[in-house]
Amino acid sequence: MSDEATPLLEARGVAKHYGPVVAVRAVDLSVSAGEVHALLGANGAGKSTLVKCLTGVVRPDGGTISMNGREVRARSPMHAARLGLSPVFQDPALVPDLTVAQNLRLTGSSVDAVRSQLGAMDLKVSFRELVGDLPLPILRMLDLARALTHDPQLLILDEITAALPSDLAARVFDVMRDRRERGRSVLFITHRLAEVTATCDRATILRDGQDVGTTIPEEGGEARIVEIMLGPEAARAEAKASQLDEGELPEAAVTAAAEAPAVLEADDLHVGGVHGISFALRRGEVLGLAALEGQGQDELFEALSGQRKLAAGELRVAGKAFRPRHPYDAVRRQVVLVPPDRLRALLPQRSVRENLVAPLYNSPRRWGPINMRDEGRRVRGAVDALQIDMRAARQVRRLSGGNQQKVTIARWLASGFAALLCNDPTRGIDVGTKLQVYALLRELAADGAAILFFSSELAEFPLVCDRVLTIYGGRVTAELAGPAADEATLLQAMHGLELDEAVA
């Protein structure tokens, strides 16, 4: 039995560098038994690397890791599980071409144990299904269930909620509470601070590969955490951006947008899980789409951007019929997409510049010699507008997630657009970058762009949107004014429940 004062997990001076790049400089982390501990930090602060060090995915260059006062060194994720550390990684650890049952056999997990863990979370999945056929959120839950079968002393969740709709995220929080009640601990990594204040006992914050503070998160204490996380300089920028959510969304702007001409109109669309969605996206507005996972939003985005053929319904761009059969058609009509998976949108091996200008050369008229001066001007404009960090610009895959996301947006700035379709543009990027994205979207709208905005993070809607449509079962269930789209109201409408009063 460990004595009360000995923490369950004690990491001291853990360091890891990849070549000349220092990912983790020197991190101390201490997690007590029966504690839900948050690990926070901007993108690139070293959270994921620290987790990899703890769980034996990579070998740390320095420092010590102890469990119950005894020094341990995990050699592999499996070995870590035997030491009592079970991770759920950011990338699903399930092999796509095998069935769920085969995957469990591969790791020596008990099928019954996993099934009962899923049952405890109110989930049912056929184990004969190929993993590649299952949606990502279900895979995360399967990973979690599999980790739980080891009854780990420390469960490590690396951004598990980033790809989860709110109803599944709620189940993860239940699991975390349950672990605490059993005297087990959880190390919880997330970008969503509201989740931290609601569920965590303590939080350790990383910045630039070092721990810069451990606090007890309280309801409403998010600003304090952001301050520690970003450091003094960035906190000031954040204060500027936060004026957006208070001052700069007056009622007047909303009505003005309602009278503006429609850029993109959808009339009774049917495609995949979409069963009759209509809307008009107007000049100068950000129109939010809020939905739980799998309510048809992905198919809607695919149809609008020309990746999927409509089964029925009509689309109009600037009043003229729009039937895209290829993303090329959509791009030509200046309807452009920022997809949820940024690596699908980017050319990861190529430079930032090439990524930014790639859409420019769609039109055969622009083939032939490249106008370097014009290209350079566009690239500089877009890079400046988004403050893209150009230090690793030779290959986009070397950029941090937040910077990559900026590139996916910036390339449309470089080529120009009428309607910007953003499908979860802030997934898995840090708070500072998120704030920049919000500010940018508002700015673009103010300049007359029309933006369709889906997010899995409900708190973003009142910050960014003029109007919000909630979708449930492939249909629009409610229209809310941006400022009225608070989390409670959204959740209600997203579950297809009647709103108490008409808020629209």
Place this chain on the structure above:
Amino acid sequence: MAAPAAALEFRGAAPWRRALRLHGWTIAVWLVLLAMVPYWRSLSEGDFKFDVRSLAIDGLPLCFAAMAQAVVVISGGIDLSIGSLMGVINVLSAREMVDMSFRQALAFSLLLIVLTMLASGFTGLVITLTRIPDIVVTLGMLFVWLGVALWIMEIPGGGVPLDFSNLALGDVGSSGIPNATVAVFAALVLVWVPLRWLRPGLAIYAVGSNRNSAYLSGIGVSRTRVGAYLLAGLFTGLGGLSLSASSAIGDPNSGATYTLNSVAAVVLGGVSLLGGVGGLFGVIAAAYVLTLSKIILLLRGTDPNYANVYQGALIILVVILGGLLTRKTRS
């Protein structure tokens, strides 16, 4: 907050549809083989039993080569040295076995199979240790083995004991079932099927499907890949020996065509070149389809030079058709 905690059930495709997706290709290749039979019979004037035996014998080395290739491709690699390594085994066995008794020849065969596994495993080791892509290392090995074969035997020669030849050419008792067919299915059932359902076989699929997920699932990725090459070596060794047994002579260039034909059989047999998908049962059918199509073209009197054109076109056509049908069942 009004989030109701309803039970969430994920329902996938209907079971028959899933089964069709998993095994449809294999079934289809066997059906293609069956469908070719009536046409083949209408062209041939020979005795059916005799013709079946010739098909089994002709297809024997390719079956083993394709099985070897399939294992490597499923694990996410590709082995361009299979054919020339078969050639090495062919000349080595023909040179040494020429004066051996049947028993000695059998014992020597076992030794050769172990040697082939070591040779192929060495290739795998080089690949995983140096992290040079499979295609580069095995392309190099192709030339190495070609040279080794010429070094062992410059011009065709040697021989094998008659009983050893009969292993490939004969029938099982008087049943009319060719030994060559039995050999292929025995290798499949005794080696592959048990592995397929145990962790090592699953690991081969896992590594080919997604290396990172496999690693995070606790699979030793390098170990598994080397294991796949070892296993491929076993089938390659059998392929080389079957060349000797069926031709009763050693020829340093005998293996040349098997490398690319094994890739063709793998593709036709429903194994994804990206790894992780497919099985050996379909690949065997594909090897027979390729062999039979060659026989049919020969019977029709097609110029052998054009025969390759037809065969190439056939492969592309079948794979296109299969791709279209797969897409249908997916959506």
